[in-house]
Amino acid sequence: MSIKRRKISVIGSGFTGATTALMVAQKELGDVVLLDIPQLDGPTKGKALDMLEASPVLGFDANIVGTSNYEDTTSSDVVVITAGIARKPGMSRDDLVNINSEIMKAVTKEVVKYSPNCLILVLTNPVDAMTYIVSKESGFPKNRVIGQSGILDTARFRTFVAQELNVSVEDVIGLVLGGHGDDMVPLVRYSYAGGIPIENLLPKDRLDDIVERTRKGGEEIVNLLGNGSAYFAPSASITQIVEAIIKDKKRIIPTIAYLQGEYGYQDLYLGVPTIIGGDGIEKIIELELTNDEKAALKKSVQSVYSDKEFLK
Numbered sequence: 001m002s003i004k005r006r007k008i009s010v011i012g013s014g015f016t017g018a019t020t021a022l023m024v025a026q027k028e029l030g031d032v033v034l035l036d037i038p039q040l041d042g043p044t045k046g047k048a049l050d051m052l053e054a055s056p057v058l059g060f061d062a063n064i065v066g067t068s069n070y071e072d073t074t075s076s077d078v079v080v081i082t083a084g085i086a087r088k089p090g091m092s093r094d095d096l097v098n099i100n101s102e103i104m105k106a107v108t109k110e111v112v113k114y115s116p117n118c119l120i121l122v123l124t125n126p127v128d129a130m131t132y133i134v135s136k137e138s139g140f141p142k143n144r145v146i147g148q149s150g151i152l153d154t155a156r157f158r159t160f161v162a163q164e165l166n167v168s169v170e171d172v173i174g175l176v177l178g179g180h181g182d183d184m185v186p187l188v189r190y191s192y193a194g195g196i197p198i199e200n201l202l203p204k205d206r207l208d209d210i211v212e213r214t215r216k217g218g219e220e221i222v223n224l225l226g227n228g229s230a231y232f233a234p235s236a237s238i239t240q241i242v243e244a245i246i247k248d249k250k251r252i253i254p255t256i257a258y259l260q261g262e263y264g265y266q267d268l269y270l271g272v273p274t275i276i277g278g279d280g281i282e283k284i285i286e287l288e289l290t291n292d293e294k295a296a297l298k299k300s301v302q303s304v305y306s307d308k309e310f311l312k
């Protein structure tokens, strides 16, 4: 028997794609193929080679190749889609829906042609709608198409809570539900620091500020960067999903999953707590919500549905 390394392809070699490629390689989750459009063939190969040349110093064994030829992605175990346009100051994620949905269709066709058995992870915005399109276009079982938003949104929430309490981020656990937009639903009631409900540790007005800052977390970075959007925390987040799959970890993490009645919604990709392992989304966890939480989720779902209407 010969044991082979896993293969992870990352489509889009921009800020999030390149950063994800390096993080995945650094964790030795498999060999990495970084792909972008033919006009960027040279720069994509250059980025991949540059990362590979960091491997002796950083101490990881993973091959990284850059390409614009989908044949090089053949038989990938996991494909991460970051291809598309990022927003600039003054734009909402939904402003990207038309242009990025066309890119999703074109990319998915090629991904599926060369890796019919892979799992696909979607980062491109507006990510709930883009995950829906990729799922539809791929024809894959729904557990094999996963979108990323909740790990990032929760990470922002955890960062702000840890800063406020002056404690380790590792001890803060949070959970954000809903679409990846300004109406996302950080669930304060399900958030803890060292096992203690954070509602016992912070006054309501401070928690309200943290919830609001979390909702606008993407915009805060967009405004600071001036010409693009966040990429370090998003790449770390998608890498966590890749790791959960490759190592079959059965992690309980919020991802964008296909709902068939869960939380009262049908035929929709939405951010919910899931169990992620070797089969992708192995389970959706349904939580008891208060009436206020249900109303907040409904508002968030409505903005996702409005994206979906766009796509018909």
Ligand SMILES: NC(=O)C1=CN([C@@H]2O[C@H](COP(=O)(O)OP(=O)(O)OC[C@H]3O[C@@H](n4cnc5c(N)ncnc54)[C@H](O)[C@@H]3O)[C@@H](O)[C@H]2O)C=CC1
Binding pocket: 011, 012, 013, 014, 015, 016, 017, 035, 036, 037, 040, 082, 083, 084, 085, 086, 087, 096, 100, 103, 106, 107, 122, 123, 124, 125, 126, 127, 148, 149, 152, 180, 228, 229, 230, 231, 234
């Ligand atoms: N879901 C999430 O949590 C997050 C989503 N995003 C989204 O991820 C996407 C990528 O963001 P960045 O990497 O910062 O953008 P970027 O502009 O740095 O990179 C995007 C890359 O996609 C490539 N591309 C465009 N069309 C392509 C095609 N048909 N095939 C292959 N590659 C193609 C571009 O050439 C470019 O290199 C954006 O839509 C952004 O909004 C970003 C951060 C977090």
Ligand SMILES: O=C([O-])CC(=O)C(=O)O
Binding pocket: 086, 087, 093, 125, 152, 180, 217, 218, 219, 221, 222, 229, 230, 234
């Ligand atoms: O804000 C954006 O456009 C990128 C993104 O989704 C995030 O950083 O949460």
